[in-house]
Amino acid sequence: DAGVIQSPRHEVTEMGQEVTLRCKPISGHDYLFWYRQTMMRGLELLIYFNNNVPIDDSGMPEDRFSAKMPNASFSTLKIQPSEPRDSAVYFCASSLFYGGAENIQYFGAGTRLSVL
Amino acid sequence: SQELEQSPQSLIVQEGKNLTINCTSSKTLYGLYWYKQKYGEGLIFLMMLQKGGEEKSHEKITAKLDEKKQQSSLHITASQPSHAGIYLCGADSSGMNRDDKIIFGKGTRLHILP
Numbered sequence: 001d002a003g004v005i006q007s008p009r010h011e012v013t014e015m016g017q018e019v020t021l022r023c024k025p026i027s028g029h030d031y032l033f034w035y036r037q038t039m040m041r042g043l044e045l046l047i048y049f050n051n052n053v054p055i056d057d058s059g060m061p062e063d064r065f066s067a068k069m070p071n072a073s074f075s076t077l078k079i080q081p082s083e084p085r086d087s088a089v090y091f092c093a094s095s096l097f098y099g100g101a102e103n104i105q106y107f108g109a110g111t112r113l114s115v116l
Numbered sequence: 117s118q119e120l121e122q123s124p125q126s127l128i129v130q131e132g133k134n135l136t137i138n139c140t141s142s143k144t145l146y147g148l149y150w151y152k153q154k155y156g157e158g159l160i161f162l163m164m165l166q167k168g169g170e171e172k173s174h175e176k177i178t179a180k181l182d183e184k185k186q187q188s189s190l191h192i193t194a195s196q197p198s199h200a201g202i203y204l205c206g207a208d209s210s211g212m213n214r215d216d217k218i219i220f221g222k223g224t225r226l227h228i229l230p
């Protein structure tokens with residue numbers, strides 16, 4: 001398996017523009033996670049899905065952020081409109097299980113977003 | 117809510133030296149995960165610890181979980197340039213509660229001097 005695939009790797013956009021980040025999880029994994037990483041706040045969980053259904057979106061910072069998982073092999077994280085404070089590295093991860101004693105999450109290479 | 121504190125925040129060591137990174141939890145740990153992140157890349161899973169006193173090793177990296185299950189350490193022996201990166205600990209404090217989140221520390225940045 002190629003692992004978790006994210007695109008684009010880098011995104012530079014202007015404030016107010018819509019940004020869409022994409023993720024393809026590892027085949028067979030039931031859980032998909034979206035994280036945001038900044039120097040100040042570290043790695044923060046934004047939302048996660050189980051079998052394509054959003055389970056917990058309490059980490060989504062504002063209504064400007066939305067995430068979808070239309071099928072088991074694809075998810076998007078959208079920011080509309082984008083703001084400079086959204087600049088960060090966004091990671092997607094997938095796992096077989098979640099919670100409990102065993103949960104190994106496999107991460108994509110991330111999307112580095114810069115909002116000017 | 118649970119918090120994970122990592123120390124030190126950054127570390128610079130000479131190649132060949134040993135080093136230790138610590139991860140301390142405000143609550144009992146039911147699962148403790150160590151990840152490594154190369155600069156500009158994603159996180160790579162290293163090891164998972166569950167039992168108090170447990171110790172695991174992979175090549176020159178050893179991770180331990182204390183008996184009280186509130187602190188873990190990651191020890192690298194004879195460091196190499198390939199060990200450079202950001203080391204993050206992650207934890208699930210809820211045991212078998214499938215609704216709880218995985219919390220990550222802010223990471224320890226490790227630089228290896230040749």
